[in-house]
Amino acid sequence: MDKLIYLDNAATTSVLPAVVDEMIPYFTDGFGNPSSLYEFGQRARAAITDARVRIAAHLGVDAPEVYFTGSGTESDNWALKETAFAYQDKGRHIITSSIEHHAVSHTCAWLEKRGFEVTYLPVDAEGIVSVHSLVDALRDDTTLVSVILANNEIGTIQPIKELAEAAHARGALFHTDAVQAVAHLPVNAAELGVDMLSASAHKFHGPKGVGLLYIKKGVKTRSFMDGGAQERKRRAGTENVPGIMGMAKALDLGMADLASRAAHDQELRDRLIDRVLAEVEHVRLNGHRTQRLPGNANFSFEFVEGESLLLTLEQKGILASSGSACASGSLDPSHVLLAIGLPHEIAHGSLRLSLGEETTAADIDYTVEAIKEVVVRLRAMSPLYEDFVKGRKPISAVK
Amino acid sequence: MAYSDKVMDHFSNPRNMGEIDNPSGVGTVGNAQCGDIMRVYFDIDDAGIIRDVKFKTFGCAAAVATSSMATELVKGKNVQDALKVTNKAVCEALDGLPPVKVHCSLLAEEAIHAALWDYAEKNGIAIDGLKKPKSDIHEDESEDEEY
Numbered sequence: 353m354d355k356l357i358y359l360d361n362a363a364t365t366s367v368l369p370a371v372v373d374e375m376i377p378y379f380t381d382g383f384g385n386p387s388s389l390y391e392f393g394q395r396a397r398a399a400i401t402d403a404r405v406r407i408a409a410h411l412g413v414d415a416p417e418v419y420f421t422g423s424g425t426e427s428d429n430w431a432l433k434e435t436a437f438a439y440q441d442k443g444r445h446i447i448t449s450s451i452e453h454h455a456v457s458h459t460c461a462w463l464e465k466r467g468f469e470v471t472y473l474p475v476d477a478e479g480i481v482s483v484h485s486l487v488d489a490l491r492d493d494t495t496l497v498s499v500i501l502a503n504n505e506i507g508t509i510q511p512i513k514e515l516a517e518a519a520h521a522r523g524a525l526f527h528t529d530a531v532q533a534v535a536h537l538p539v540n541a542a543e544l545g546v547d548m549l550s551a552s553a554h555k556f557h558g559p560k561g562v563g564l565l566y567i568k569k570g571v572k573t574r575s576f577m578d579g580g581a582q583e584r585k586r587r588a589g590t591e592n593v594p595g596i597m598g599m600a601k602a603l604d605l606g607m608a609d610l611a612s613r614a615a616h617d618q619e620l621r622d623r624l625i626d627r628v629l630a631e632v633e634h635v636r637l638n639g640h641r642t643q644r645l646p647g648n649a650n651f652s653f654e655f656v657e658g659e660s661l662l663l664t665l666e667q668k669g670i671l672a673s674s675g676s677a678c679a680s681g682s683l684d685p686s687h688v689l690l691a692i693g694l695p696h697e698i699a700h701g702s703l704r705l706s707l708g709e710e711t712t713a714a715d716i717d718y719t720v721e722a723i724k725e726v727v728v729r730l731r732a733m734s735p736l737y738e739d740f741v742k743g744r745k746p747i748s749a750v751k
Numbered sequence: 752m753a754y755s756d757k758v759m760d761h762f763s764n765p766r767n768m769g770e771i772d773n774p775s776g777v778g779t780v781g782n783a784q785c786g787d788i789m790r791v792y793f794d795i796d797d798a799g800i801i802r803d804v805k806f807k808t809f810g811c812a813a814a815v816a817t818s819s820m821a822t823e824l825v826k827g828k829n830v831q832d833a834l835k836v837t838n839k840a841v842c843e844a845l846d847g848l849p850p851v852k853v854h855c856s857l858l859a860e861e862a863i864h865a866a867l868w869d870y871a872e873k874n875g876i877a878i879d880g881l882k883k884p885k886s887d888i889h890e891d892e893s894e895d896e897e898y
């Protein structure tokens with residue numbers, strides 16, 4: 353397959369050449385350990401200190417509040433677990449949403465097994481958490497609220513500032529998983545008023561294996577890794593110097609042209625959404641029409657199954673993602689799609705297309721034509737579609 | 752997903768996909784909640800030979816490929832021999848399935864059994880060794896929903 357249209361930028365992004373160039377010296381000539389006292393090591397320390405200052409500036413926070421981690425998942429684990437335990441004398445109640453990434457939702461489940469109580473806020477049909485529902489759920493023993501800034505599947509953007517204010521009004525801390533949002537939306541942790549924020553470099557053209565956690569000054573969290581004194585004694589382990597330098601460079605570049613990239617992504621996203629909704633029957637857009645990530649489109653095609661859709665699109669050179677159970681290896685379709693109220697069989701037919709700056713209008717038009725063809729082909733094969741056309745009762749209603 | 756070339760071939764070019772008007776037997780198994788539904792149609796002659804078979808499947812590549820392969824394996828056989836086509840045989844004919852997908856091949860076997868059961872009922876015959884399908888969800892006005 354010569355043609356390759358990568359529409360899975362929410363899964364990961366390409367590492368920009370300038371980012372690779374930035375990283376290489378820290379593998380080669382400047383490989384020193386930042387904890388070494390001699391000049392050779394201290395040069396590496398100076399480099400990551402500079403990276404921390406730049407990253408902090410982009411996020412609107414102070415450099416000592418930025419902690420480097422190994423991934424967005426690690427940042428989420430740290431933020432939730434160690435804060436929950438640090439504040440357990442005050443209370444053992446945590447609030448999150450029902451559409452979190454597994455890095456948060458499975459961490460909450462882990463905490464539940466250890467005696468914490470977790471409230472999962474519902475979302476509306478477009479995937480938005482209401483401030484009202486948070487206000488109702490907050491209790492005196494609530495210590496932490498965690499809500500994803502922009503959802504990884506359906507792209508919905510949450511009213512984080514208002515949610516954080518509501519949490520603070522009841523004395524709870526607020527964490528947000530901003531992994532999909534950083535460098536795609538203008539994310540300023542100080543303006544959002546959050547206490548903790550997770551991000552991951554490979555979602556914005558940086559390297560894999562490096563992330564960050566912003567922890568506001570004054571927030572108690574226990575150390576996540578025991579060992580050396582790295583990351584202000586909160587996360588031991590020799591720093592991933594090339595990764596950190598790559599992340600800082602990627603964020604510099606991403607923030608520099610954020611507005612124009614977002615406009616580009618959004619224009620193509622809207623072209624994709626408008627065409628698919630107009631030209632394919634029995635399809636729905638998942639997530640909010642406008643309050644969504646600039647590059648995210650998520651559809652459910654009735655009567656077809658997501659993995660078949662993905663594999664057939666792949667044969668046409670289009671790489672995308674699905675919330676179907678088969679695509680994920682579990683038995684249930686995506687919890688996010690179920691949370692917005694989709695029936696199982698429709699959730700199984702979901703397709704996520706996540707655009708990036710390399711995406712062109714021609715790519716979108718090719719993709720729309722491919723989707724139309726593939727959906728027709730798979731529906732011809734579908735007993736659900738046959739029953740629909742013949743006016744039979746839907747199979748899912750029979751049990 | 753690491754599918755064999757055979758699986759991808761049967762997924763991309765499914766054999767016997769379609770419907771049969773006035774089938775001798777039809778069976779639908781699976782459940783939309785799990786994301787797999789398979790329907791098999793048989794045209795069986797007076798001698799009990801499966802003259803034609805068609806399928807429709809809502810499901811992943813493994814489900815489509817096993818449907819396609821299962822119909823290939825039963826086509827031209829008499830109903831007794833068709834009963835002996837197991838999910839294991841279907842898997843082997845496809846050069847294997849990833850472990851998480853093996854359950855899809857059970858559905859193909861069940862769909863064949865459900866369609867044979869429907870054929871036996873319509874003709875008032877008993878097929879030796881055929882048990883009433885557990886999960887036939889085929890919608891037919893004349894059928895009662897017993898479970």
